[in-house]
Amino acid sequence: MVRAGKAVVEFYMLKGGNFLNETVDARGLACPQPVVLTRQAMQAVSGPIRVLVDNPTARDNVSRFAASQGWLVEAFEEEYGFRLELTPGSCEAAAAAGASGSHLFVLSADFMGKVDNQLGTLLMKTFLNTLAEREELPSHLVLFNTGVNLACGKAETVTSLQRLQEKGVSILVCGTCLDFLGQKKHLRVGTVSNMYEIVDTLASARSCITI
C-alpha cells in the first residue's frame, strides 16, 4: 500500500473464489477527497473495498456515500483512525459475513435492469438459462416482489428454475408477494417462504448478489 491517497489494487483469496479487493488509503486527506477516491475505486473494481481514514468526518462521509450506492458498510476503529470494509450489493445482511457458506442470488423483479421492457424480460430469461448451465451455482435463489412471477404460470423462466432446483439450488419464493400478485395457485417451482426465513437466510449468507 502507498500512503497519501494512492489507490492500490491487490488480489487476495477468499473462501469460494477470487475477489478483487482494493484498498484506498485516504488518511491525511480532507473531504471530499476520501469520498472521491472511494468512488473511483468502486467504479474500477467489482469486489469489496477497504478504505482507511483518520477522522470521523471522513468515516461518516465515506459510509454515507457507500450506503447511498447500495454498498454494505462496516466500520472498525483502528489505531490510525478507522477501517471501512465496503461490500457491493444491496443485501445488508450478506456481509454479516462468514456465518455460513451460502451464496445467494436475489431476484426482486421479473425483468433485468431498471426499466420494465421487452429487453429486460428477455435478459432475465437468458440470465436464468445461462445460470442453469453453470457448474458453480448459488446455494439459494430468493424471489421477491414481481420476481415471484418468474416461477409462476406460463413464465418462460420456469424451466430454467426447475433445472436449477434439480441441481440442488434452493428457491425461496416470497409468500406475501404471491398473495399480493394473486399468483399463489400458479406457483410451479420453488418453496413458498415467509419473511422470517428469508431474513434468516440473508442474514447468514456469505455472499449475496441482487439482480
Next chain:
Amino acid sequence: MGPEDLRHILQELPPERREELLVGLETPDDAAVYRLGGDLALVQTLDFFTPIVDDPYAFGQIAAANALSDIYAMGGRPITAMNILCWPCELGNEAAVRILQGGADKVREAGAAVVGGHTVEDREPKYGLAVAGLVEPDGMLTVGGARPGDILVLTKPLGTGILATALKGDFIEAEGMAEAIGGMCLLNAGASRAAREAGARACTDVTGFGLVGHLLNMLADREIGCVVETGKVPFYPRVMEMAEVGMVPAGAYNNRAFYGDRVSAEGVDELLTLALCDPQTSGGLLLAVPPEAEGMMMKRLGAMNPPGAWPIGRFVRRGAAPLELRP
C-alpha cells in the same frame, strides 16, 4: 477556524473597553462598531477565504458580498472597502484581475468604493475585503435582543458548504449549483433595509458557524430560547442529495460536535441536523422579527427577486436546551 478554537484564542486577548466602542469582541457580533461622535458610528469588518467556485469573477463577487454582509448585519451602510489578495504568481495576472473586478463591481453595487488593498504571495489563492460602514447607533442591529414571541426569519437558503464540497469532488457542476452561486452573489442590503423598517430586534448573518451556530449566538440571553421547524428551512437545490452521498464538509461536523447538547434535535434526521450546521459563504440574514411586523417583512422580502424571506421558527422562553430543532 471552528467556533471552539476561536473561543479559546479570543479569551486570551485583553478586553478592550472604551466608551466609544459600542460593539467589540465581548459579544459574538458580526462587526465592530465605534462611535465617531454625535449620532454616527463606524462599522468595521473583514473576511477572506479560498475560492469556492472556479469562475474567478463569480468568486470575487461572492467574497465581496460576504464581506459586505457583516456591515448589513449590523444595520449599517458600507462606504469603503480594501482588497486582501493572497495569490500564487504562477496562476497569472488575468485570473487575479477577474477576481478583483468581481469584488469591485459588487462593492460598487453596494454604493461603496474600493479604495486600496494589500497582496501577499501564497500557495493557495485567497481573496476578501476589509469593509468600513456607517450606522446610526440608535438604528444599529445586534445579535442579541430577541424576545419570546419574535419570529425567526432567514433571508437566503442554506447549503453552500455542501455544494462547494460537491463541486470540489466533481459530484456537481457549477451549472448544477447556479442558484446557490446567484444566492451567494446577492447582497444582503435589501434584507437589512427591510429588517430595520420592520423593527427587527436582533440580526446576524449566517456564515461559517452554520444556521445553528449563528442562531445560538442570538441566544446569549439565558432567558431566551428558540424553536426551529426544520421542515420550513429552505435549502438550495440538490443540497440534501449531495449530503446523502457524503459531500458534507468537515466544518459542519465540527460545528455539530461543538454545539453538543445546546441543541435538542429529537426526531430530526441526523443528516438534516448536520446540514443545518453547514458552514455558509455569503449566507442570508437571520432576524428576530416582532410578530406584528412579520406580515410586512414577508411582503417586503417576498416581493424581491429572487424572493428572500422564510419564517423558520420562533423565539421562546428557554426550555431545557437553548435551541430546539423540530421535525
